[in-house]
Amino acid sequence: WSPSSGGHLSSWAEPQAPFLSWKSNECEQWLQFLGLSQYSAALRCWQSAAPSNHLSRATPQQLDKQLGVRHPLHRKKLQLAINARMGVEGSLGRTSPGEHIEGMAASSSWVSQWLDDVGLPQYKELFHEARVDPRVLNVLTWDDLAFLKVTSLLHATSLKRGIQVLREYNFDSSSLIRRSGLAAIDSTADNSDNNNTGVNCNGSVGSQGHEVCLWSNHRVMEWLKTVHLSEYAPNLRGSGVHGALLVYEVRFNSEVLAALLSIPSNKTLLRRHLNTHFKELVGREVVVEKRQVEEAPGYIALSTLTKIKPSKKSQFSLKRRSGKGRSGQMLEFDDLLCPLEERPPRATVQHSSIQNSPETRLC
Known part of the structure; x- marks a missing residue:
């Protein structure tokens, strides 16, 4: 990964554990893989503040206030990616990618x-x-x-x-x-x-x-x-x-x-x-x-x-x-x-x- 790549990891080894069990550094690497590396430091601080704080359970409000994801489309991208990891389809049904x-x-x-x-x-x-x-x-x-x-x-x-x-x-x-x-x-x-x-x-x-x-x-x-x-x-x-x-x-x-x-x-x-x-x-x-x-x-x-x-x-x-x-x-x-x-x-x-x-x- 390099800044010139737009914050993306060129490759990423997905953890074998379920998303809920990912460690803080694994969540950070996933953010980088999604091109959202600018929020990695805030994620590290938030997850270390309390055992219950985990990216898989983050609400849109927490993404905004605790992680500083204020760009609406960044927040939407991350929430959709989290939901996909958690197997939550919502109202999208079969039409989702x-x-x-x-x-x-x-x-x-x-x-x-x-x-x-x-x-x-x-x-x-x-x-x-x-x-x-x-x-x-x-x-x-x-x-x-x-x-x-x-x-x-x-x-x-x-x-x-x-x-x-x-x-x-x-x-x-x-x-x-x-x-x-x-x-x-x-x-x-x-x-x-x-x-x-x-x-x-x-x-x-x-x-x-x-x-x-x-x-x-x-x-x-x-x-x-x-x-x-x-x-x-x-x-x-x-x-x-x-x-x-x-x-x-x-x-x-x-x-x-x-x-x-x-x-x-x-x-x-x-x-x-x-x-x-x-x-x-x-x-x-x-x-x-x-x-x-x-x-x-x-x-x-x-x-x-x-x-x-x-x-x-x-x-x-x-x-x-x-x-x-x-x-x-x-x-x-x-x-x-x-x-x-x-x-x-x-x-x-x-x-x-x-x-x-x-x-x-x-x-």
Whole structure:
């Protein structure tokens, strides 16, 4: 371990004893492994003050006052990691990342790569400072975005859809498609009469089974080149556009994409060309669903300029788990950026869920 590594242990030998029996130095090494080494000294003092003081039993209030973990996302990361060690699922259920997440939680490169994938590399430093890992991403709230300085509604929506597709693949970011090599998809540029080409409700493209919802920002830029829009492709860098945003976000359409690409509004033929290929890419059923949402009363269009205004509610609440044999806290989160019940698009749209979403809290 070294300071230049961001406070992470490059390797860590996990103790054989249960978490409740870990010694003080073992708890300190685990904090370093999680990238939270700045709290090791305070943890040592607190645990040595009384035999009952142990990291496994620390409450959020103790993490704040005794350990000095005042950064809300650091506290959330540590509480989630403690609960995972104690086997406390809380309200997360099956949608929480699997056991393989522990190593990913200690790697700052995982989130950096993912931010590249969703087209938001400008937030790398802020996510790194907040020590965001897959567990934190899974329960990221709208209020958390303020600490990450995400103020754009479009960027927040990009993160939301990126988290959604990660959940479907148990946070295995290697499932994302970062480069081309999918001839069947590239051929859509020269196959506009094929009405079967596109993404079905489950995200698959035609009969080839390729997943546009897994496309990274770079892969979308490659697709633009195949539909003869290569001069505009570089404009997607830092835009937050990726496959899951195209497919899963019902308010994302070719007009939003054209605005992000900086295609002038007076170039109607070019915008029509983009619209044609966009529809081919996402598929007929997704296009129909997007149109249904647009025609619903109270529809709020997705804009590249809209800002979000987080509420001032607390980021999460805690409840004691009842019953014997288990310690720890049960976490319950309000206003998740990506609700746990979020699913891929369906033919029937429940527009009321959009109207009542925190996304309607706009500046």
